[in-house]
Amino acid sequence: MSQQLIQGNEACARGALAAGCSFFAGYPISPSSEIAELLARELPPRGSVFIQMEDEIASMGAVLGASLGGRRAMTATSGPGFTLMQEHLGYASLAEIPCVVIDVMRGGPSTGLPTSPAQGDVMQARWGSHGDRATIALAPGSVQEVYSLTIEAFRLAETLRTPVAVLYDEVIGHMREGVELREPTPDELGRRTSPRTAFSPTFLPYAPDENGVAMVPDFGRGYRFHVTGLMHDERGYPTSDNAKVAELLERLERKLEPAVAAVPPERYRLDDASVVLIAYGIVARTARAAVDVLRREGIRAGLLRTRLLWPLPAAALTEVSRSAELVVVAEMNRGQWALEVERLAGDTTVLSPYLKAGGSVITAEELAGHVRRLTREGVAVS
């Protein structure tokens, strides 16, 4: 199949269309606006819905309503808008409403650096909403992967009934690369859970299936049920029963575990590596180049490129970080994912993250220089 030269944000919109997205509500914000602009042109002729809302709070609200109405629904935004959406994201997690949120990351906090890349929303994706919220966040590292992971985001959202965030930075959003726009298979699209019985007075919309995912019907299918942001039982009615609440929170976290196997990390020259770079998004690309540079200099470097930020791919991180002598998490923030790796790494591993939060991408030379300095100081055996 031939490739098309398109921008990251266009790949996202194309991926959403391929994934069957039939509802978009959003609000203009740099550097994500191209996604909305393209879907404003593409959705209405397909009989689908594009709505420009009055702000990001309303955008996310409309997405949740549309999803409950049976649409594959999404929005796209950047940091300030992602902040405004957090209350709705907590609601979507608790009420098990499938939806996809694209966050094209720019420098923050606040208005920050509207047109510069950053990876500062990683912890916000995890903890931005109050309470113990389990969630899924994906991190594509190329324009091609923006396409494929947007499709995967819809599959995970629909099959696991959860909000899924796709986080990539401004550079990936605006970069142009050749992309193969392959149509997803039915398995790659996935299907939303739905009730297996007709409506009856004893119907339980929030009873989980064998995978721990609630079987909530779409509105309009003849079922009468409650959806609420309060803690609820399997009937969907509010409850303050401590045991039921604890069980619900545990289930909402457990049901997301399949995402870890579904989106495995990419391993590059790791087999004999004593120096392990860990990176995601745009930084994983420069980190790969840094590995090649270091290898040419005789330093046994390798890269673990993750495409899944949350739930944490803990097993892979534990394995590589314990087998290495030096682990360098490279990210464009003040140290977010690096803290998670620090938690998992063994006592004998030296951890020295390379962090950069000024509004530009970490270069291969910066990263290689960082490792070189450490090896000269005798940190890792080359």
Added chain:
Amino acid sequence: MGHEPVKFYQVGSFAVGNRLLDRDERTVQSDSGRSNSLTSGHRACQGCGEALGARYALDAAMRAAAGRLVAANATGCLEVFSTPYPETSWQIPWLHSLFGNAPAVATGMAAALKAKGRTDVRVVAQAGDGGTVDIGFGALSGMFERNDDVLFICYDNEAYMNTGVQRSGATPPAARTATTEAIGDEPGNVFGQGKNVPMLAVAHEIPYVATASVAELHDLERKVERAMGLRGARYIHILVPCPLGWQAASCDTVRLARLAAETGLFPLFEAEHGRVVDVRPIRKRVPVEDYLRPQGRYKHLFGEHGRPDLVAAIQEIADGNIERFGLLAEAVEAGAR
């Protein structure tokens, strides 16, 4: 009176004619002692209506406040083009709040100044149409409802220009934007949508509401002075053409602003405590086509595949405004409003 009062526009031109006036009747801008609140060197586009409107409005507010003025400013073009060093252009204490919160932040500023007994320091808040009619409207309505002592100025260029010309709740029907493309049976922005925030402000029965235009700068300054002479929540909505987003020549900014008023599409009025008390009459009524044609955002309405039906529908809106506000000079003179 020792001399014949000078009438404006007496030679058929629209020249402002400051020098023919008594000194105390001249505009704030003609005063060499003006504050230059938004001074030169900023990076607005050539022909930016917002830069012009903000300069006139804030200089007038500064004079009315005897130089004691602070401004809260929502995210938007005005904030972006006037702030990065070395193009920083504000000569007054100035705060970039966030996008949707300028009315709320200004509320806090006014309350603090009042609590400290510094009611001599006046507060303005300003935003574009997106920050006013969309994301900021909840906070603005709250500011109106509490009658907080803030003058809120909306510079309306009818779309989100800063992020690449997406529609807002102030985008007029049929206008092309990046999210309302000129495609399909209903090209451009949809008819029957959008928010009339000046009338929503009137409905809050706040002390003062006015619409103004960068084509009528005497009128704009006068309305700002009137607003500054009052306390409580006040609202001025200024139409500021945008050459970029309207796809119009940068030399046409003032002409388009005038045509918007002269067609009836943008009525110029004043309201106090919930009642419209004055309108600026249309001097020379023109068909909406004269206003729409020079703008690329309406290009799809004209030419071989044009849409005269949509032009007619826009004409109906203009005619409706003229009737609703009694904008024709005869009507105003006859007090038939």
